Amino acid sequence: MTYCLAIKVKEGLVFASDSRTNAGVDHVSTYSKMHNFSWPGKRSFVLLSSGNLATTQAVVKKIRTDAEDATVTSLRNVSNMDAAVNYVGKVSADIQRAQAERDTAKSNFEATFLFGGQISGHESGIFLIYPQGNFIHESAEQPFLQVGETKYGKPILDRVIRPDTQLELAGRCAIVSINSTIRSNLTVGPPIELLLYTNDSLNEGRHLTLAESDPFYQTLSDAWSEGLRHALNGLPPFEWEQQLKTAQVVQETGPSQVMG
């Protein structure tokens, strides 16, 4: 399994991914699922991959080789974000179909992607690309997209992420969302990769790879656990606890000794 997410806020884009791949419970490996395609000052894209690793590796390779060849459509020459995501969806669907045609065992070659970025002079955007190559974008009501093992990390995003959330805060929220998933599910694992893209920067963005031993990651994880405990301790008491407390106060402040 996998857990990747992308967030769009007013300031820019957040991309985050775990790094665990597995075939059954035996073949467990670590692979980066975050791929950056940037032409500084002109355009910058990020692709997060989940699904069949042979498919996703082939898709990334095809995107890179197309971009070297000026005679074909590629991320280097598409004219807008819609054309960019359409191109990636077509590359993915074509590769899956080619694999399926050779297959004799009804294997699953499917891959799902989160894709986003910005082309100079256009608005930035994030998209979820289905295995069939079609896609959806985020919206003001749904400013984040997830793929893979999405449920554990969704409540914190549902409560916190709004279009006006500050970019770095959304980034920390993404780390928390993946960290919580890693703690609850074995098929999602470190390191966590995070990329923050500031709108109109048209650069590669700020990229972090957070291993479990990373001091910043540990501090953040501990601070989050502490913050949750604090939040839980701040919840209102049940009615009977208040009554018990009142009873106790009365007892403690009982009648004073008469002194003469």
Added chain:
Amino acid sequence: MTYCLAIKVKEGLVFASDSRTNAGVDHVSTYSKMHNFSWPGKRSFVLLSSGNLATTQAVVKKIRTDAEDATVTSLRNVSNMDAAVNYVGKVSADIQRAQAERDTAKSNFEATFLFGGQISGHESGIFLIYPQGNFIHESAEQPFLQVGETKYGKPILDRVIRPDTQLELAGRCAIVSINSTIRSNLTVGPPIELLLYTNDSLNEGRHLTLAESDPFYQTLSDAWSEGLRHALNGLPPFEWEQQLKTAQVVQETGPSQVMG
């Protein structure tokens, strides 16, 4: 779907359940999934149900009618918790088998239960009963059990619940766990039922039904959202944010004017 959970801490037991049932997306109803079987001073049990509603209703009815009949095994006369959970598992498996024998359409009659309680002179316990009637209990490393739509509400339990967690705190944590699930998933819905059983009380426990409009539930939900935001704001800044802040401070405290 459904979301039920049971927690065992040193002080006692926590049971919590949502109340949504559905058949496809059309037949959406509200049913209590929490059932109490108590003989004050002697024994007290709680059953949380998920799965086929006809099965779970039949199981609860059978448990109640058996308890009225002194000549058969029932929750009223079993001698220990193991016999109690075995009895419930057998009732459930028998009812499912009877339904399956009449079936011509490969329908799903399965039901899964969380069951727990205490018999005078014995330790309290919680159990997850599989559709097949066999069961598992909690452990010190895994002091809670969940059934149904379990993933959204698991991270908070993983981080907070330990055997020495205070009973009421574990109860509030259970409400938060279900509240988060309700916000993220349509198939889990209010009201939330909560039951706190204090060890050796051998009574029905403290029972709450929290509708969405309940003032305590609203206060708790708001306080939790606020607490999460506070926890998020308390996370350590990224390295570049610290540098920016330092740069700013230097600027603000720049060279003092020389006065003469």
